[in-house]
Amino acid sequence: LSIPNIKCFSVHCEQTTNVYHEIIVPFLRRMSNLEKLSLNLDISVRNTFIDGNDLKQNIINHLSLLKRFEFHICSNIYNSNQIHLQSKEDIQHTFRDFKDDQVISYIDHFEEREWRLCHIYLNPEKLRYYYLVTNHFPGGLFTCVRKITLKEEHPFEHEFFLRIAQSFPFITFLTIENSKSQNNKLSKESENNNQVCSTIKYPYLTALTLYFAHDDYIEEFLIHTKICLPDNTVHINIYLEQLERVTYNFTRDATRINCAKLRSLCLNGYRLPEYAKNYFPNV
Incomplete structure (x- = not known):
């Protein structure tokens, strides 16, 4: 069901979520008249980091009235030594179409834990949570x-x-x-x-x-x-x-x-x- 009355929506969560694609993305798509969206999330993913392509394909392209999108997303992957993941350059390249804002991205690698994190964000002065x-x-x-x-x-x-x-x-x-x-x-x-x-x-x-x-x-x-x-x-x-x-x-x-x-x-x-x-x- 559509939720047409919401024009501004924010999700700020301190806890890690593993239901980004299963619950959060479908819920956001229901807000057909959304004009401003803010996401501050720590997301556990399996095979690939959340990047600009993911945001465009799963969120932006489904919200035709969206005028302002602010985010800090930290996606983390365990057992990462066994997976070929995007590099920092790969991640940054996916934001080449985000012309109005300078997106910051970087990757942390915890080799002993086989754990990698990818941070993507803009507008640092507005962020409420910074995960690690x-x-x-x-x-x-x-x-x-x-x-x-x-x-x-x-x-x-x-x-x-x-x-x-x-x-x-x-x-x-x-x-x-x-x-x-x-x-x-x-x-x-x-x-x-x-x-x-x-x-x-x-x-x-x-x-x-x-x-x-x-x-x-x-x-x-x-x-x-x-x-x-x-x-x-x-x-x-x-x-x-x-x-x-x-x-x-x-x-x-x-x-x-x-x-x-x-x-x-x-x-x-x-x-x-x-x-x-x-x-x-x-x-």
């Missing part, structure tokens, strides 16, 4: 995004966190998943010299999850000369043993200032030792 951020992230300004996950099989260097702070200036929820140690840690290890590396600010950060982060990235956020945390607003999810290692069992001066700023901790079911409570006066 890796070292391949091309930058841009995403003023509406409040929650991101940084995930990689290769190290995040200090400069990467600066790019993230600049691209997502209003980020409040941040998760880091990376088990690889930093390559350039030693060149900026001095904890008493601000000139070694620029201090990064995340002024709106309220929640930081570090369960699957290497100790180097915990240091990034707890050593105050690397990242300056806002006062008494940040909650951290972290394993107690991680916290003990990075703070030298709650004696390290370099992490003391940021730890004193923390509002709360979740230690995966454990309680903060009594002798450590002075190290976290606001927790």
Whole structure:
């Protein structure tokens, strides 16, 4: 059945969907008078990434009155090492007819997991969700995004966190998943010299999850000369043993200032030792 009364429609979803072609596309086609469409989706696909050809064949060509189409689609494929997939150049070429907008596309490859992701989007300033951020992230300004996950099989260097702070200036929820140690840690290890590396600010950060982060990235956020945390607003999810290692069992001066700023901790079911409570006066 047609849904002729809808002229403007948006789908913004944080969760991954595997029913894009089966449910979402047929539903959109029913909106015969649609003039403006916005899609912000994370899509699990089997054999091929969502690209410009897919959008034209399955959506645009069926909505003759469509005047404005905004999207950020992250399509992901598992067991990708066994499949011949489009390259970044192949993907970008499918948007050659999208003359009014500059479509950004890039591909992430997680070799250990046999998992690939393809991002296609335009108008970064209007996007509400950005599903995964890796070292391949091309930058841009995403003023509406409040929650991101940084995930990689290769190290995040200090400069990467600066790019993230600049691209997502209003980020409040941040998760880091990376088990690889930093390559350039030693060149900026001095904890008493601000000139070694620029201090990064995340002024709106309220929640930081570090369960699957290497100790180097915990240091990034707890050593105050690397990242300056806002006062008494940040909650951290972290394993107690991680916290003990990075703070030298709650004696390290370099992490003391940021730890004193923390509002709360979740230690995966454990309680903060009594002798450590002075190290976290606001927790």
